[in-house]
Amino acid sequence: MLPESILREAQSEFFELSGSGMSLLEMSHRSPLYDEIHEGARARSKSVFEVPDEFEVLFIQGGAMLQFSMVPMNFLADDVSGAYVDSGAWASKALADARMYGEAYAAWDGSDVSPSRMPDQGEVEIRPDTRYLHVTSNETIGGVRMVEWPEVDIPLIGDMSSDYMSRPIPWDRFDLVYGGVQKNLGPAGMAVVFVRRSILEETSKHLGTYLRYDIHADNRSLFNTPPVFTIWMTGKMLSWIESEGGLAEMERRTNQRAAKVYDAIDSSGGYYTNPVAVRDRSLTNVVFNLANAELETRFVAQAAKNDLVNLKGHRSVGGVRASLYNAMPMAGVDALVAFMDDFQAGNV
Numbered sequence: 001m002l003p004e005s006i007l008r009e010a011q012s013e014f015f016e017l018s019g020s021g022m023s024l025l026e027m028s029h030r031s032p033l034y035d036e037i038h039e040g041a042r043a044r045s046k047s048v049f050e051v052p053d054e055f056e057v058l059f060i061q062g063g064a065m066l067q068f069s070m071v072p073m074n075f076l077a078d079d080v081s082g083a084y085v086d087s088g089a090w091a092s093k094a095l096a097d098a099r100m101y102g103e104a105y106a107a108w109d110g111s112d113v114s115p116s117r118m119p120d121q122g123e124v125e126i127r128p129d130t131r132y133l134h135v136t137s138n139e140t141i142g143g144v145r146m147v148e149w150p151e152v153d154i155p156l157i158g159d160m161s162s163d164y165m166s167r168p169i170p171w172d173r174f175d176l177v178y179g180g181v182q183k184n185l186g187p188a189g190m191a192v193v194f195v196r197r198s199i200l201e202e203t204s205k206h207l208g209t210y211l212r213y214d215i216h217a218d219n220r221s222l223f224n225t226p227p228v229f230t231i232w233m234t235g236k237m238l239s240w241i242e243s244e245g246g247l248a249e250m251e252r253r254t255n256q257r258a259a260k261v262y263d264a265i266d267s268s269g270g271y272y273t274n275p276v277a278v279r280d281r282s283l284t285n286v287v288f289n290l291a292n293a294e295l296e297t298r299f300v301a302q303a304a305k306n307d308l309v310n311l312k313g314h315r316s317v318g319g320v321r322a323s324l325y326n327a328m329p330m331a332g333v334d335a336l337v338a339f340m341d342d343f344q345a346g347n348v
Contacts, residue, residue, distance in 0.1 A: 001327040002186070006236045024232055029225050038226065041235030048238050048247060051194055052171050058193040058213065059221040059231055063180040064090075064161045067191055068097035071134065071157055071176065074203040074213050076102030080131035083107035085150065087118055088139030089316065094159060098134070107133060116144050117277035124150040132156070132175065138163040140183075141314040143287030143321065144280050149173060155199075163284045164192070166254045166326055168247055175199050176213075183284070184326045186234035190227050241326065250326050257324040257333045258283040264337045271344045289319040296320055299343055306339055308332075 017024045020033055027034055038059075045057045060066065071094075076082055081103035084095040087110050098104035107126055108119040126133065133152050137160040138145045145163065149156065155175035164179040176195045182188035193213070200214040209215050215223050241250060262281060265272040265288050272288045274281065290296045296319055300312045313319035322336055 001323075001325050002233070002237065003240055003327045006233070006240055006327075009236065010233060024228055029222065029228055034228060037228075037232055037235060038220070038222065041231050041238065042221070044235060044238035044242065045192055046194075048241050049165050049194070050168060050171075050247060054197055055171070055194045056197055056200070056217040057221075058195065058216045059226055060191050060193055060216060061189060061227050063182070063188065063191050064159055064178060065093070065097075065180075067159065067178045067193065068094040069101065070211055070213070071132075071178075072098040072101040072104060073207055073211055075131050075157075075199075076104070077131075077204070078102075080129050081105060081127065083124075083126055083130045083133045083154075085119060085124060085133065085135045085146075086110060087136050087146070088116070088142040088144055089314075090139055090141070090159065090161075091134075091136040094134060094136065110144075115275055115277045116142050117280040118144060118146045118148075119150065121148060121151055124152060126152055126154060130154055134159070137169075138282050138284055140282075140285045140321075140323070141317060143274070143276050143282040143285045145282040145284075147279055161191075162323075162325075163254075163282075165241065165247060165250060166284060167251045181230065181234050183323075185237050187230050190230045190234070192234070237327075253330070254283045254324070254326070257328060257330065258286060260333050260337050261286045261322055261324070264340045268340070268344055271348075272340065284324050286322045286324065287313060287317070287319055288322075293318060295347065298347065302343060303336075303339055306335070308336055308339055311336075 015023060018033060020027060042057050072082055082098050084091060084104060084106055085108050086092055086095055086106040095104055095106060107124045132155050133150060134157045135146055137158055140162045156173050157176045158174060159179065160177055161179040162183045164184045166184060178191050178193040180191050195213050200217055203213050210224060265274050272290060274288050290299060299320060303311050311320050311322060313321045324333065
C-alpha cells in the first residue's frame with residue numbers, strides 16, 4: 001500500500017521529470033538526474049531504518065525470493081552450514097532453497113506447534129560449524145511475528161519483508177537483513193538488502209556476477225540497469241516515512257492498528273478466533289477465522305461490497321487476513337473493525 005499523496009505526486013511527475021523533457025522510465029540510469037534519485041533512496045534507506053555506517057545498502061531485483069538463493073550461494077561452503085528457524089511458509093521456502101546450495105538445517109521447526117508461535121529462548125539448536133542463523137521476522141501467511149530475536153553466538157540473517165521499517169532491529173546482532181519492498185516501501189520487483197561490509201570479503205567469488213553481494217556493493221547497486229521506477233517510488237515512500245515521524249512513529253502506528261483489530265477479535269466472544277499465541281501475533285498481518293468456511297466466504301464477499309478488499313486468507317490456510325502495512329490509514333482499520341461488529345450482529 002502507498003499513501004495517496006505519493007501516488008498523486010508520482011502521477012504529476014510521470015510524464016516529465018524535473019524539466020528533463022522525458023519520463024524517468026525513458027532516461028538513462030547513468031544520468032545525473034537518476035543518480036540523484038538513486039543515491040537519495042540509498043541514503044534514506046539507511047537513515048530511516050537507523051542502519052550503522054558499517055553496512056552497505058543494496059537494491060537487488062527479484063524480491064525476497066531471490067535472496068533465498070543468494071544468501072546460501074554467498075555464505076555457505078563445504079565446511080559450514082546454515083541454520084534456519086522454520087517458522088512458517090516463507091521460512092520453509094528459504095530453507096528449501098538453501099539446501100540446493102549446501103548444508104542447511106532447521107534449528108527450530110514450528111510446523112507442528114499449536115497454537116502457532118515463534119521459538120522461545122533456548123529452543124533454537126545450533127550445530128557446530130554453522131555460519132549463520134536465518135530468521136523470518138514476520139510470516140505473512142500464518143500471521144506469526146518474531147518478538148524476541150534468538151540469542152545465539154553466530155550472526156543472524158533476517159528476512160524482514162512484511163514488517164520492514166515498522167520496528168527497529170539490533171544491528172549489532174545481524175550480518176545481513178533483506179526484504180522485498182512490496183509490502184511497506186514500494187512497487188514489487190526489488191529487495192533492499194543491508195549487508196555488513198566486513199563479511200563481503202568472505203562471500204563466494206565463484207558465482208555469476210549478478211549473484212555476488214560484493215559486486216553490487218562495489219557498484220552502488222548500478223552494476224546492471226536497476227529497476228528505476230521501483231527505486232524512485234521507494235525513495236518517495238522513505239521520504240514520506242521521514243516526514244511522518246520516522247521509524248518510531250511507524251512502530252507506534254503499527255502497534256495501534258494491530259491492537260484495534262485484535263481487540264475486535266478477542267472481544268467477539270469466540271465469533272472470531274486467532275490461531276497464534278498472543279505473544280507472537282503479527283502486527284502487520286492479522287489472521288482470523290470464523291465458525292466455518294461458508295461464513296468466511298460470506299464475510300469476505302460482504303466486506304468487498306463495503307470497499308474492504310484483499311481480506312481473503314492465503315489459499316493454503318483459508319480464513320481471513322487483514323494486512324496493516326505502513327501506509328494503511330487508521331480510518332481503514334476503524335472501517336474494518338466496524339464492519340466486523342456489524343457482520344457479527346447480522347450473522348449470528
